[in-house]
Amino acid sequence: MMLKTRFTEMFGVEHPIAQGGMQWVGTAELVSAVANAGALGFLTALTQPTPEALAKEIARTREMTDKPFGVNLTILPSINPPPYAEYRRAIIESGVGVVETAGYKPQEHIDDLKAHGVKIIHKCTAVRHALSAERMGVDAISIDGFECAGHPGEDDVPGLVLIPAAADRLTVPILASGGFGDGRGLAAALALGADGINMGTRFCATVEAPIHEAFKQAMVANDERATDIIFRTYRNSARVARNAISQEVLRLESEGRPFEEVAHLVKGARGREGLISGDLDHGVWTAGTVQGLIHDVPTVKELVERIVADAEAVIRQRLSRMSVAA
């Protein structure tokens, strides 16, 4: 038995599971493993220092899989923005078939990608933003509930309400994102009206994720309370794993300090150094509440197969047994 949904049909993948863009983690090693497992993985464009490096990473991924994969383009408000148009050009010229957009004002990217026949999954955190992206012409929406790692937005609506609220309003296929990590979650997402799930944190605790083993074991040890929402006072909330740095950021925010006074603590380079060295308190690192459901570090293939098999078992055994003739 397989789970066939509008998502698997539209993107030509075996399983209704995606691996969302992840800064410093979404490289060829992980993305090719996800593709080979029959799910849809996304390289993270801005993890590569230049558009040329991204083109090389796309080529390197192709050497490791012949299955479909995509690229995430995260559009951040920034004083010195990266050369987004050039990253986009690298994606188009490399012949990648699908892009996950996330962040601010995606219109120009959507227009150009569409004009070149690239499918787009726009990831957002609110129904109103999803509707706006649908009007812009995206092919699918990934909607991140408050549980998620990274940027949950400022509305604090968890997936249990956000996903069906989105399903009520959207016509394009929907990926439920934030807090998913096992087959029960996948079955629940489908029941709520989604066409599949998108996961970040759970894929970090796999053999192929290119981060230090200490982080993977920390995710196994942590429970669902082990996150902090930082940057709320700057209206740019980010859910990260709770550690000495996230606690210090919260302390400074509670004193009303401006971003300039915490910037040195949360620099991307610092986070990356930690992920490589294995020092859990070196910088902030992104992880969600789903840590409470992570109990092992399997290969990506084992994880994807387990999630699909468990979801099928929930649907076929647990739920169907509950449905009795009146």
Ligand SMILES: Cc1cc2nc3c(=O)[nH]c(=O)nc-3n(C[C@H](O)[C@H](O)[C@H](O)COP(=O)(O)O)c2cc1C
């Ligand atoms: C380590 C890490 C880095 C992430 N970086 C990005 C990013 O650069 N761009 C983006 O759109 N989402 C990013 N995300 C969010 C994920 O793509 C995904 O939406 C989120 O993790 C889903 O929630 P979950 O972690 O509960 O599965 C990141 C998540 C993690 C865990």
